[in-house]
Amino acid sequence: MGIVRLSPRVRRKLRNGLLFTSPWLLGTLIFTIYPIVASLYYSFTDYSVLASGRWVGLLNYRVMFLRDERFYTALKNTLVYACLLVPMSLTLGISIAALLNLKLRGMGIYRAAIYLPTVIPAVAASIVWLWLLDPQYGVANDILRRLGAPTIGWLSDPKWAKPSLVLISTWGLGTTVIIYLAGLQDVPVSLYEAAELDGAGVLRRFRHVTLPMLSPTIFFNLVMTLIGAFGYFTTVFVLTRGQGGPVDSTLVYSLLLYNNAFVYYKMGYASAMAWILFIMVSLVTYLVFRSSGRWVYYGGGG
Amino acid sequence: MATTSLMPVEQILEVPLTWVPRRYIWSNYPAALIYFPFFLFLRNTMIICVFTVVATVASCALVAYGFSRISWPGRNLVFAILIATMMIPYHVTLIPTFLIYKWLRWLDTLKPLTIPALTGSAFYIFLLRQFFMTIPNDLSEMAEMDGAGDFRVFWNMILPLSKPALSAVAVFTFLGSWNDFLWPLLVLNSEDKYTLSLGLYRYIGRYSAQWGLLMAACTMVTVPVIVLFFVAQRYFVQGITLTGIKG
Numbered sequence: 001m002g003i004v005r006l007s008p009r010v011r012r013k014l015r016n017g018l019l020f021t022s023p024w025l026l027g028t029l030i031f032t033i034y035p036i037v038a039s040l041y042y043s044f045t046d047y048s049v050l051a052s053g054r055w056v057g058l059l060n061y062r063v064m065f066l067r068d069e070r071f072y073t074a075l076k077n078t079l080v081y082a083c084l085l086v087p088m089s090l091t092l093g094i095s096i097a098a099l100l101n102l103k104l105r106g107m108g109i110y111r112a113a114i115y116l117p118t119v120i121p122a123v124a125a126s127i128v129w130l131w132l133l134d135p136q137y138g139v140a141n142d143i144l145r146r147l148g149a150p151t152i153g154w155l156s157d158p159k160w161a162k163p164s165l166v167l168i169s170t171w172g173l174g175t176t177v178i179i180y181l182a183g184l185q186d187v188p189v190s191l192y193e194a195a196e197l198d199g200a201g202v203l204r205r206f207r208h209v210t211l212p213m214l215s216p217t218i219f220f221n222l223v224m225t226l227i228g229a230f231g232y233f234t235t236v237f238v239l240t241r242g243q244g245g246p247v248d249s250t251l252v253y254s255l256l257l258y259n260n261a262f263v264y265y266k267m268g269y270a271s272a273m274a275w276i277l278f279i280m281v282s283l284v285t286y287l288v289f290r291s292s293g294r295w296v297y298y299g300g301g302g
Numbered sequence: 303m304a305t306t307s308l309m310p311v312e313q314i315l316e317v318p319l320t321w322v323p324r325r326y327i328w329s330n331y332p333a334a335l336i337y338f339p340f341f342l343f344l345r346n347t348m349i350i351c352v353f354t355v356v357a358t359v360a361s362c363a364l365v366a367y368g369f370s371r372i373s374w375p376g377r378n379l380v381f382a383i384l385i386a387t388m389m390i391p392y393h394v395t396l397i398p399t400f401l402i403y404k405w406l407r408w409l410d411t412l413k414p415l416t417i418p419a420l421t422g423s424a425f426y427i428f429l430l431r432q433f434f435m436t437i438p439n440d441l442s443e444m445a446e447m448d449g450a451g452d453f454r455v456f457w458n459m460i461l462p463l464s465k466p467a468l469s470a471v472a473v474f475t476f477l478g479s480w481n482d483f484l485w486p487l488l489v490l491n492s493e494d495k496y497t498l499s500l501g502l503y504r505y506i507g508r509y510s511a512q513w514g515l516l517m518a519a520c521t522m523v524t525v526p527v528i529v530l531f532f533v534a535q536r537y538f539v540q541g542i543t544l545t546g547i548k549g
Contacts, residue, residue, distance in 0.1 A: 006375070013374045016452045020368025021380065023361040027421020032387050035398035042397065112535055119531045119538075121481040123499045124520040127506055131517070178542045231391055234483045238503055257393055262488060267397050274393040281391050 039271045047268035060272035071273070073248050074256040077162065081252060082229035084166045089176055089225050090218065096173070097180035098210075111181070115174035126238035129168050130155070155239060158249035165250060168235060176221050183217030184210070212297040219296045223288055230281050233258070253277060334518040342494060343501040347480060350415045350497060354479040355472050357419035358426060362471060363464070365422045366430035367456045371442060381431075388424045400488055414489040415482075415497075419475075426471045429541065433467035434460060470541030473534045480527060498523045 006014065018025070043061075046054045064071050100111050117125070132139045133154035141151040154164045187210060195205045211218075233254040236244065242259070244251025257277070261270035334340070368374075369381050403414045442455045450458075461468070486500045496504070502523055506516060531538065 010375065013372055014376075017368050017372040017374030017377060020372060020452070020456075021365045023420060024365040024384065024422045024424075024427060025380075027418065028383075028387060030402070031399055031418060031421065032390070032395060035395035035402075036390070038398035038401070039394050111539075112532070115538060116528065116531060119477055119481075119527050120524050121483075121499050121502075121527065123481075123483055123502045124524045127502065127516055127520050130506075175542060178539060182542070227389070227391070231393070237483075238506070254393065258484075261397050262400075267401070271394075271397055274391070274397065277391055278394050282389070285389065 039274060042268050043272035043275050045268045047271070048265045053268075056268070060269045061276075063269070064272060064276065070248065070251065070256060074244075074251050074253045077244075077249065077251055078230060078232070078253040080162055081165060081232065082226060084162065085169055085229050086222065086225055088166060088170055089173055090222070092170060093173055093176040093180050093221065094214070094218075096177045097184055098206075100177065100181055101184045111178070114177050118172050118174035122234040123238050125172070126168075126235045129171075129235075130239055133164060155250075156246055158246045161246060161249040165232075165236065165239075168239075169232075176225065179221055180214070180217055183214050187213040215296045216298060219288070219292050223285060226284055226288065227281060230254075230277060230284075331518045331522070334515045334522065337515060338501060338505050338519050339493075340498075340501075340519070340522060343496050343498045346412065346495055347497045347499075350412060351476050351479045353416045354419040355475045357416070358423060358475045359468055359472050361420055361422035362426040362430055363461065363468060364456070365427045366434055367452075367460060369427065370431045370434040371455070371460065372452060384424050384427060388428070396488075403489060409489050410491045410495065412495060415479075415486060423475075426475070430464070430467055430471060433464055437463055466537065466540055469534070470537040473530070473537045474541055476530065477527065 042053070044055060044057060046056045046059070096114060100107065100114065104110075133141075135141060135151065135153050135156055138154070140154060144151050152160055154160050191209050191213070192205055195209050200208065231254055232252050236250050236252050236255055237258070240250055240255075242255070242263075244255045244259075253273075257270050257273045260266045260273060369377065369384070403409050406413075408414055408417075437460060442459060445455050445459060481499060482497070483499045483503070486497045487503070490496060490500060493501075493504075502519055505519055
């Protein structure tokens with residue numbers, strides 16, 4: 001036998017290790033490994049729940065790339081959303097975290113206030129936003145009117161719909177901010193003192209001390225924000241009643257996938273869409289990881 | 303912008319005061335309770351939440367122990383797989399998982415919303431593992447010398463020492479399960495099994511113009527979470543930093 005003989009102690013460790021991890025091992029087999037294989041298989045079939053699983057080869061993928069305009073619309077919307085959201089969450093997240101890192105009285109309250117929105121159920125928050133951004137009765141336009149500014153069609157104007165989504169996402173930036181804050185608090189004070197002695201001003205200290213020391217945190221948040229942006233669903237679904245309107249301007253990838261699978265019952269086609277998404281997310285994550293070597297700085301214990 | 307991110311929360315509570323005549327304020331709530339079977343949805347949500355929290359904490363703690371305190375051959379490889387599963391978009395597994403429940407005839411029951419919790423969740427396993435790793439090894443080695451098995455060490459030593467981390471996982475799980483939308487939307491059909499989030503969504507369809515009622519309903523779904531947030535604030539920050547820094 002090619003198997004290495006294990007000592008009784010090691011064998012006992014192995015048995016216990018597997019025993020303790022068995023809930024997850026079983027769960028992963030049933031709810032992750034099997035679904036991945038099944039999903040890949042479905043993506044090559046014409047699976048519609050009623051008439052199940054006729055093998056169609058690459059047809060789903062061919063239709064998606066060559067004939068489905070909504071696929072490109074959804075892809076574009078998701079990418080635009082991600083491209084607006086990522087810089088926004090990066091700059092705003094770090095700025096807010098820096099403000100929250102100041103030593104002021106009652107800082108605990110401000111920190112709690114920033115995080116609070118992220119715990120509110122997405123459905124409830126979306127409904128409130130629907131009301132805030134209502135073109136006629138909403139608070140947002142009411143403020144604009146009082147300022148004498150022209151009102152905006154927020155969610156009803158295709159031009160404004162995506163920026164509105166980004167605005168809503170910004171509101172839920174709490175988790176990102178707290179992670180930046182934790183990162184900021186890890187920067188050794190001695191570094192700032194040393195920089196100050198060398199005559200570095202606030203901006204230079206930020207540029208040459210804070211940013212490099214924060215880069216692992218920025219990297220983590222960047223990856224998480226990207227993955228989140230690709231999976232963006234509940235808010236758009238509630239705001240647009242599952243339609244992705246107006247005129248498909250908020251039809252994000254997840255929404256189209258959901259509609260294909262559970263409204264039109266094109267499960268095979270939706271599986272193919274899921275795989276394309278999977279490949280894209282992996283690719284983007286990979287690129288971010290690859291580039292990270294150049295800008296992420298891991299200090300001593302990092 | 304920092305303050306606007308706060309506004310809506312206050313406005314959920316302020317809304318009736320500023321925008322609706324005073325007399326209206328309270329009557330919206332009983333009215334919402336009639337149109338929106340709040341207590342039924344609350345019961346369903348609570349059943350799901352309590353089961354999910356208990357099951358998730360128990361299973362994740364066991365698994366995290368297996369990944370941090372026992373060194374078995376192949377552990378690192380299996381743990382790498384666990385990390386990898388966190389990167390997979392939920393879209394890939396969504397449809398086949400849905401079809402598994404369809405095949406089991408579990409659709410339109412609470413089972414798809416509760417049973418998977420027994421298998422733990424990669425993210426919380428990761429979080430707990432990070433925490434368990436920080437507990438010194440000498441203690442458990444001494445206990446082992448005295449003849450305590452892994453389960454004894456787990457139960458009598460690791461668990462009591464890990465209360466803060468376990469609480470963080472419990473709080474996050476509760477929140478996730480209370481706020482979950484997509485999955486209940488997929489697996490539940492009949493109204494008597496709706497959760498609060500799902501109920502709220504169906505409710506906008508029917509009473510879309512009545513903002514007062516809607517806001518009352520939203521408030522009722524949100525207030526418990528806000529209360530939980532203030533009670534458990536410590537654990538939130540702890541939990542996030544635990545994942546963020548080590549990420």
